[in-house]
Amino acid sequence: MSREWTEGDLLPPEASALVGGPLGRRVAPRERSLPRLLPFVVLLVLLPMGSAFLRQGHCVVNGWNGNDQFWRGCFSDLPAQYQLAGLDRGVGGWLTGEIRLDQMPLLSGLMSAVGGLVPEAGWLDASRWYMALWTIIITLCLVAAVWCVGMLRPERLDLATQLALSPVHVVAALLSPDLVVVTLVMAAMLADTRRRPVLAGVLLGLALLGHAWVGIVAVALVVAARRVGHEAAAVRTVLVALGTAVGLAVVLALASPDIVTGPLRAWWGEKPGYGSVLLIPELAGHPLPARVAPLASVVGWGVAVWACVVMVGRAWRPATWAQVAAFAVPVVALTSPSVPVQAALWVLPLALLAGVSWRTHLGLVAVEAVHATALWLHIGAGADPDKGLPAQWYAVAVLGRAIAWGFLMWSVWYTPVDNPGPRPQARALPDDRPQEPVAV
Template structure:
């Protein structure tokens, strides 16, 4: 495909190098270097994170309770779980099975650990402390994630800038601890790019204990490795990842079986939830039978793996791990029992690392912001139908959001066009028959 057909749209020539534009020809070489520019890019994340904190202002002042948190758009799972799950017991309570969370072990353990750091105070002050501590943790994870993207794609500093400045952090960063898992995945990709498969496997294994979708990212690594001639390294990374996750899960099972089994049981019994297209029949007054949601999710896993294979085989140039994973993950997310607001945090960082444009990025975030607002208004309609969003309108928003995710898939499909062309292999001497490639 000709270069001019690429969907990449860098910023204008006179833009600063920090936001994607080239420096002048007379600039000193050190001014162009990644060590000089990367700290500035990382600092940029303070802008969306500050806006995310300001968005929590009303609840920070008055508490996260009642329907007011939905009308004000400051609802978050973090204070809700702290208030309901007894996270003030800390890690000892979590290990003893006294803390009941539906999150997988990594996230439930981290949430309990942070809860144990909250100083003794009144109900509202303790909840404020919990949110503040998690804000610091999430900001630190985002800084590491931006750094990983910059080191993986040093010639495309605009991609790291996209992640640092992304408005999705205003919408979803403080809703859950999911950015911890995303950061581990990006760190594993950086380790893989630097040919450190064991470290990549350990990081990926820790991420597997945080979210099931990481398993699809691991499968995408093996699928992408076939065209890149890196199958042995990829297999080693995935083997280490699953061994790490399984070993830690077995140890935790001896402490409390519910830590490992409770998230699985919750998922299997889950009904269509917010954001899922399976919720549309229920919004229309005809709910689907039980077990439809988990069975549809299993079909989604098969479809996501097929999408990864399709991307790896049909890409114009060999697709990277991030590109294959970014193409398969939206398929998995859209077919899940629910597609929460924070699901964008799983998909968008990989899509940015894959190479999507600012135009696609901002359009996707705009749709996510509309859906998040519609969701809070729809939940609030249960107590005030005249003020909230009716089910029919929320169904329209959910359908429109699914279409926007499909457009993101279309954009990711074209990202391998900008990948470096494969190096040409030297021709064998005359009279020498070339060797057959080894079977993969």
């Protein structure tokens, strides 16, 4: 059979037309152009996000309270925080210190701002409003992230399609506002490819105020840029990012120091939590001593920086920023005091930009779905041990998840051969005739 699609194609010709593959010799070029196809791919995000909202159905009807939210798998930190932290006070309450959240300033501020938009109503209706508003915001963020991936890898539109249709959004997208941070990172990467280091730095700085793992993404930028001789622009981007993050943090600290110092204190005093391999000894009945979790996190950051250097130094082709970040972020996440279900949202877009296959993608999502189900059943076991998942079985789920993330890192290691860029010209045959396609 004659091979009619390239090595980079993930779909057969009859199916890949849906996402920009071969459409035939007589099709007008505009029909397979990026401006024509990318809007369609972006709209595909409505499918997983619609499913994610439908998954919240039981809690939308009955409220996010009690153990039913775990048995039904519709728990979300968003309505829970709205009810517990008094987010109806809005930005004013956040700036005065009346609202205290463990999230970093960007996310805590956004959660408070959205809470101030909720109309006055009973607790259930207010929670519904809050969840609906965040569903819209997160969907728009995912739209922007998919668009960024499509613009970053226009020759691999299947990668944007994978992100748009990923089942991981059904599992994790509505658990937290983390997709806001992910979108900022994707936008920073797009600005970097457009040679706009200041804009990239501002976006990256805002992301730094949202999640600590963005720090290793900044390190990955500098390390990856050194091999291709773009370190000056990369350093400028990181300096702008640090200036943006520190400047805004100082301003917020003047209004209420807890906004900035609260998340740091919470991290330093954190014990091993759900999803972390550090929790396994506790699940086995032998909890680790205090301070082990934050110290392990510090060591993990050192290992992640080393992983960036190794990835760039030993790759047989220059690794991109996304590829180095996709290799290092899992190290930071796995050594954190806790690895929440939504942590998959941090890693997957970077891994897709790195060019991992759809098999690796769906395999990771399957493991994430199993872990999320195991987590809700394990939490519910506190109220009903006969119905919930025992600690030993949850430990197995945590270990299996860590192994799956290790396999993802192994897959990312081999993706530098998939770097975008000019392809070498095929050598002419001795008689200078063009080469014919090879039949396989």
